[in-house]
Amino acid sequence: MRRCLITILLTVLPLGAFAQELTLEQCLEAASGGNVTLRGSSLDVQAAKAQQTEARWEFVPRVSVTAIGYDALNPMLKITLGDVLGSSDNAQVLKENISALAYENGIKPYYSTLSHGYGVTATLLQPLYAGGRIINGNRLADLGVEAAALKDHMASLGVRDSVESKYWRIVALQEKKRTLEEASSMLERLENDLGSAVSSGLAVESDMARLNLKRMELESGLFRLEGSLSLLKMELMDYAGIQYDCLDIKNIHLSGTLDELPSPEEVLATGPSVESLDAARLLQLAVDAKKTEKKIAIGEFLPQVAVGATYGYNAMMLPKNGSFNGILFATVKVPLTDIGKASARARRYDYAAQKAEIDRDYYLSRLRLQEAKCRLDVETLWMEISMAEQRVALADDKLSKTRIRFSAGQATASEVLQASLEATSERESLLQTKTAYLGAVNAWRHR
Numbered sequence: 001m002r003r004c005l006i007t008i009l010l011t012v013l014p015l016g017a018f019a020q021e022l023t024l025e026q027c028l029e030a031a032s033g034g035n036v037t038l039r040g041s042s043l044d045v046q047a048a049k050a051q052q053t054e055a056r057w058e059f060v061p062r063v064s065v066t067a068i069g070y071d072a073l074n075p076m077l078k079i080t081l082g083d084v085l086g087s088s089d090n091a092q093v094l095k096e097n098i099s100a101l102a103y104e105n106g107i108k109p110y111y112s113t114l115s116h117g118y119g120v121t122a123t124l125l126q127p128l129y130a131g132g133r134i135i136n137g138n139r140l141a142d143l144g145v146e147a148a149a150l151k152d153h154m155a156s157l158g159v160r161d162s163v164e165s166k167y168w169r170i171v172a173l174q175e176k177k178r179t180l181e182e183a184s185s186m187l188e189r190l191e192n193d194l195g196s197a198v199s200s201g202l203a204v205e206s207d208m209a210r211l212n213l214k215r216m217e218l219e220s221g222l223f224r225l226e227g228s229l230s231l232l233k234m235e236l237m238d239y240a241g242i243q244y245d246c247l248d249i250k251n252i253h254l255s256g257t258l259d260e261l262p263s264p265e266e267v268l269a270t271g272p273s274v275e276s277l278d279a280a281r282l283l284q285l286a287v288d289a290k291k292t293e294k295k296i297a298i299g300e301f302l303p304q305v306a307v308g309a310t311y312g313y314n315a316m317m318l319p320k321n322g323s324f325n326g327i328l329f330a331t332v333k334v335p336l337t338d339i340g341k342a343s344a345r346a347r348r349y350d351y352a353a354q355k356a357e358i359d360r361d362y363y364l365s366r367l368r369l370q371e372a373k374c375r376l377d378v379e380t381l382w383m384e385i386s387m388a389e390q391r392v393a394l395a396d397d398k399l400s401k402t403r404i405r406f407s408a409g410q411a412t413a414s415e416v417l418q419a420s421l422e423a424t425s426e427r428e429s430l431l432q433t434k435t436a437y438l439g440a441v442n443a444w445r446h447r
Helices: 024-034 036-059 081-085 089-104 133-199 205-240 246-251 264-268 278-299 339-407 413-445
Strands: 062-071 077-080 110-113 116-129 304-315 323-333
Touching (some): 133 278, 133 413, 264 339, 278 339
Antiparallel strands (some): 062 116, 116 304
């Protein structure tokens, strides 16, 4: 179980040891270095760059050093007089005479070698043509680096979108809390007025009981709201990689407000086009990667040309008479039996490239649909905010007039209570609409 830390260690935030207020910029800055998703995507970029460097090494000549030594139980090469003279009768007589003469002089009548030896050789091999596989392999690695960078940027936008969404949701609940606290204060004032009215016979006890019930419901809602705020703050800080103290989480306040919102004209004028989106570029990279893989597969059944050189010390036959020697060589390799296999692999990648093109065209149309939906959401929610503000103004005006009538004895306490609840409900609806509008703005900007 995750232990809550004793202190708020906002290492990337200049807020002091026991921060009480967080801005959106501070949360975004913390998430840029502490979010788990971004840390993982950054490592993916580094891995792609390492693979790119690995592909570059295919252009470098390959140098290797080989050392070998052996000691055979019996010589691997033995040449006798019979091997030299043959098996004729004259050769047999000559063989016996030579053998006798050799034994008389202490000479072996045979020659043997390859009983033990050693050698050390350095080899340099430089591919000149490998069917385009080296060049296309590097192109594929370059595509991988670009794709990883795009995914990292998309992850950054996604994390930013999530942080902003969580942040403004908390801000909306903070404002809802203030609205409920104002409603509670108003009910408290109404309770005092109603108490005087009951004492003077202008109201009945049932009105007081109903008012008390509404106050209890309001206090219960405030209690649940406090709990939700604490949980959402913990979720935001966990997501952004900010450490906190569970006991002090209620004292942390987000400084944002929903008073000043950007207009649709400001928002829609700065959004990227579909063609410039990271997602659109990734779709094209997928097509390019499949086409490049097809070229690599075709290169497997093309001729391969390489040149090389070896130089080393050889004492494989006569260890006591070893010598240095070098060789220049060239190789041409033409695969024959693998042509069918490589051809089938090339067709497979060709089909994959065609599928990637179909997917690219389809998802580009989906991105255009998403763009139209985001635009519609921004414009529609802005109109709903305007209507919600008018409803709030009307509800406040109704509440003000009802309270004046109540003071003049022309309205009941129930009417005042009902008007108060309507005003509170309209304010909550306005807050929800503003939060949804900010979500639509983020969806447009972070496509």
